[in-house]
Amino acid sequence: MTSENLSAKDRILDAANRLFYSEGIRAVSVDAIAAKAGITKKTLYYHFKSKDDLIAAYLASRDQPNLALFRKWFDEADGELADKVEAIFSKLAQSARHPNWKGCGFLRTAAELANMPGHPAMRVGAAHKKKFEAWLFHVFEDCQTENPHELARHVVLLMDGAFSTVLVHHDAEYLVSAGRAARALVANAS
Template sequence: MDKPQPSTSERIVEAASGLFHAEGIRAVSMDAVAARAGVTKRTLYYHFRSKDDLIAAYLERRDLPNLAAFQRWFEAAPGDVADKVGAIFLKLAERARKPEWKGCGFLRTSVELINLPGHPALVRGREHKKRVENWFAGMLEEAGDTVQARLLAQQIMVLLDGCFSVVLLHRDPGYMAAAGHAAMMLVRAHMREAEE
């Protein structure tokens, strides 16, 4: 059975995603996106009223797949909840070793748009980060930490986003492993408190 062809808007978002990931959102023109997608600029603007809308669609496209990857890594990892949280960081370190790795698209976009807090892409970025945080909190509650799960999820997010930034700066995935170790220690400490 033949695979269905992507719609024009899907082709445009796919083209934009590749360019935005490789070069950053400000460096990429709508002309470049249209050329990569194989459409006219008029067609591009028919599907996306502005570059801002296209940037938001780029992040929306990354949202659920990124969270799904975290969920897969968590579920596949052996051990207790602390080991499973640490495994997410180790998987990220594996990815960061690849030459094409460019960090977190949500954070990179937020840096480029920092002076526009209401930008639709920043709204998408905040929604994504909150969705990941809520998922961590849910996993921690299921594991028995019903009192501090929200605080612990926030601490994990600080470690997660912090290591994205530091690894991008130093190009050393060892920082992700270090952040993962810190996350494991935090989870274990909280779980011990919850049992007492």
């Protein structure tokens, strides 16, 4: 579907996704989003009450696609449970090598809004991270690992720590290393 076929609201979200992810939420104005979407600022505000609501909608639009991608990578990976978990990190490392990769949009947004814990986007980001952790918990529980809740939390910590470290050092190998650590944790719990 081309951008001309999208509704105004979808064009706004598409423009917000592109601009917020590539430049950051504070650096991008509502005017820039409206221009990129090919609509007026009035139309943007018809669909979103404020820039804050648009930021939350931007993250919400990334929630299910990101979770589905993690599940896909896990399901398509060969091997045992530990291999499948490591595969998620390997695929993330592959993505991080792309020149347009800017890290985890949820974490980057949280960093920009760290002094605003009540911001609606912070709630969306926290919910996304909890959904990923809950999915891991259920996978680990179904596979009868030891302490699936703590194991899921450890894998999340490895992933988010690796995301941050890759951004600091611009080196995707940190995701590979975190994947090996996650693999070892899962193998020891299986």
